[in-house]
Amino acid sequence: MTQVEAIIIGNGIMARVTSHLMAKEGVFKKALIIGSEALPTASTQNQVWLQSGLIYPLETEKGKREAELCIRFGRRLNEMRLKSMTERFGIMAVASEQEAWRKIDFQIRNGFPQYDHILRPAEVERLLGRDFAQSAHYPEGTCFFKTPDQPFDEGGLLGFCRDSLRSPSSGFSSITGNATLRKSQVARNGYSLVVNGEEYDPGMLFVMAGVSTKQLLAPLGIEQHINIHARRCVLMRAPIITDLSADLFVDMMSHLSVNVVTNGLGEKMCLFGDVQFSLVPDLTQAMTDRDVTDDDKSKFLENLCQPQFFPQLRSRLIPLMKDNANFSVCYKTECDGHLPWIFPSAKFAPEFPNIFVAGPGKATLAWYAAQELLKLAKINIQTGLERPIVLEEPSYQPLWIDQK
Ligand SMILES: Cc1cc2nc3c(=O)[nH]c(=O)nc-3n(C[C@H](O)[C@H](O)[C@H](O)COP(=O)(O)OP(=O)(O)OC[C@H]3O[C@@H](n4cnc5c(N)ncnc54)[C@H](O)[C@@H]3O)c2cc1C
Known part of the structure; x- marks a missing residue:
């Protein structure tokens, strides 16, 4: 031994x-x-990007703190690769102007003063393209703004x-x-x-x-x-089939996420995030249940293309449904949130x-x-080391769950 x-x-x-x-x-x-x-x-099977944390509800103290940690430590991860978190940006859609300003103010206070406005319709159209910008899914009052979200290469x-x-x-x-x-x-x-x-x-x-x-x-x-428990997620990888020109689109109303990445062959791909992550009651099930099923695929399509979301994508997605290689199943492990x-x-x-x-x-x-x-x-x-670990970030109260 x-x-x-x-x-x-x-x-x-x-x-x-x-x-x-x-x-x-x-x-x-x-x-x-x-x-x-x-x-x-x-x-390596997630949607590749690391969000800024703006998906959390900023109206609660806990949500605000989680979002803040995601921004700070997402930045840290980028710095490890000497990359800037502002190199590329994402677009987020929210249901009201009030919600948009709450998030914009938050990101300005957290070091992103350049993302300081709600996007005008022409800019939304240019960045999201018609597939998303003109969807009937966005009622009057929907606001779009830029976020510092940073897609990573796979x-x-x-x-x-x-x-x-x-x-x-x-x-x-x-x-x-x-x-x-x-x-x-x-x-x-x-x-x-x-x-x-x-x-x-x-x-x-x-x-x-x-x-x-x-x-x-x-x-x-x-x-x-x-x-801990896990959520089962079905993701679709498709050769670019939308006119989305931002790298990342997070729609907080349908909980759809799409990001544009380059695969190992240098080809552009769209990664569609599932909108319905299902809880796995038995974690050992996750070990055996790793293949995408026909049922998964049809649920994915029905969900994404339902009339109130993006029905216009259906005809372009259907041909990609046959090949299981366009899908991956992965598990998100969580404790509390x-x-x-x-x-x-x-x-x-x-x-x-x-x-x-x-x-x-x-x-x-x-x-x-x-x-x-x-x-x-x-x-x-x-380990009897003389040199202590140097923490480079201000120390936070830990968020982790201590077993009682
Ligand atoms: C669909 C999806 C989207 C997500 N989107 C985001 C996002 O946008 N932003 C974000 O911040 N997070 C996101 N996440 C969450 C994030 O991906 C995970 O929280 C994180 O990757 C978990 O990392 P980990 O190292 O704990 O686990 P893993 O990446 O799962 O690594 C566990 C490793 O342990 C190895 N291992 C296990 N058992 C053994 C063994 N017996 N011997 C040797 N090796 C073993 C496995 O091979 C594996 O490599 C997403 C997750 C999913 C599923």
């Missing part, structure tokens, strides 16, 4: 950002990050984080494989980890396994303490110490969740 200071399980944004921060601070001399290509990864952020771990001084090795946990009398914390036939004894274990989290923890019998979740085993399974189970809730919040996790894990103290 090989002893390692720390192991991170996960190949998504939470694992990558956490390991990036740890590597940057030189926290561990010898650490391992394990990710599986075969298991579901929300971070997998771009994860690739960046992965690269940042390649530096010889980072202390991290990376392996691909499907890790399993088991109880162990001889391992330091009472559990060991097997991957690709090798057994490891981690000093600290960070489980950032998304929808597979509970299944991974089951052999220790502690999965029932992790209070979209908030990050961090469960330290010290609270519920003291017999298995040093396990930290975490997810960002929203990709935008991965940096924030990673910082809170480092504080909670007291990593600088436990």
